[in-house]
Amino acid sequence: MKEFFDFILRFGNLNQQQIDFITSKATEITILKDEYFSEAGKIARQVGFIQEGILRVCYYDNKGEEITKYFIEENNLVVDLESFDNELPSVAYVQAVTDCKLIIFQRKDWLELLQTIVGWDAITHKIISRALMQKVERRSPLVSEDATTRYLKFLEIYPTVVNRIPLSYIASYLGITQSSLSRIRKSISL
Template sequence: MKELFDFILRFGNLNQQQIDFIASKAKETDLPNDEYFSEAGKIARQVAFVVSGILRVCYYDNKGEEITKYFIEENNLVVDLESFDNEICSSTYVQAVTDCKLIVFERKDWLELLQTIVGWEAIVHKIISRALIQKVERRSPLVSEDATTRYLKFLEIYPTVVNKIPLSYIASYLGITQSSLSRIRKNIAKY
């Protein structure tokens, strides 16, 4: 739980009673590699903090091809916000790409925290704003660049991810084929 509170307290202050109440609503759990945290077609009913591991957010395009939108590393919250907040079916999957340790809050408990703890909503808002800004900053440079530059930027953005996850996910994220990615990696290794 220490990691969770170290993270939360970067965005606002809580007293010990509030911290204890949050901890009482949280459940530590393991999410094995390839398992889903949330799935398309279902309503997201949990918020989690990633203690360790890497998840990815993905969907299937109209050709049935799997597209990776982004990765979520440790020390971040994970939730399909639109589905969770509006109680609508999700259009994306959130999948573990390594074994993950999560601290999970059920929807009813999360809502109780929002209603009970003064300042909790402001903290959550700051966390969500940071995540949205981070997502845009990570995606924007990749849009107009050639494949090699996109891969090099990916290495800058996710330095700890590249050797822990399948190349197919990275290729999907970069919008290139796996064989193109292999070629790019081989060319970079020459230098």
């Protein structure tokens, strides 16, 4: 729980009573590699904080090909916000790329935190704003660049994940084939 509160307290202040109340609503879980935190077609009902591991957000395009939108690593919140907030079926999957340890809050408990803790909504708003900005910053430069530049940018954006996730997921994220990625990696290491 320490990592979770270290993360939360970067966005606002909480007293010990509030911290104890939040702790009482949290559950620690393990999600094994390839299992889903949330699934397309289902309503997201939990918010998670990643203590260990990497998750990815992915979907299937109209050709049935799997597309990786982005990765979420340790010390970040994970939630399909659109589905969670509006109780709509999700359009994406959130899948464990590695075995993951998470702290989770069920929707009813998260809503209770929002209603009970003064300032919790401001803290979560700052976290969501930061996450949305990161998402845009991470995707925007990748759109117009050649594949090698996109890969080098990926290494900048996700320096700690490149050796922990399958090349097929990286290739999907970059919008290239796995063989193209292998050629790029080989040419860079020469």
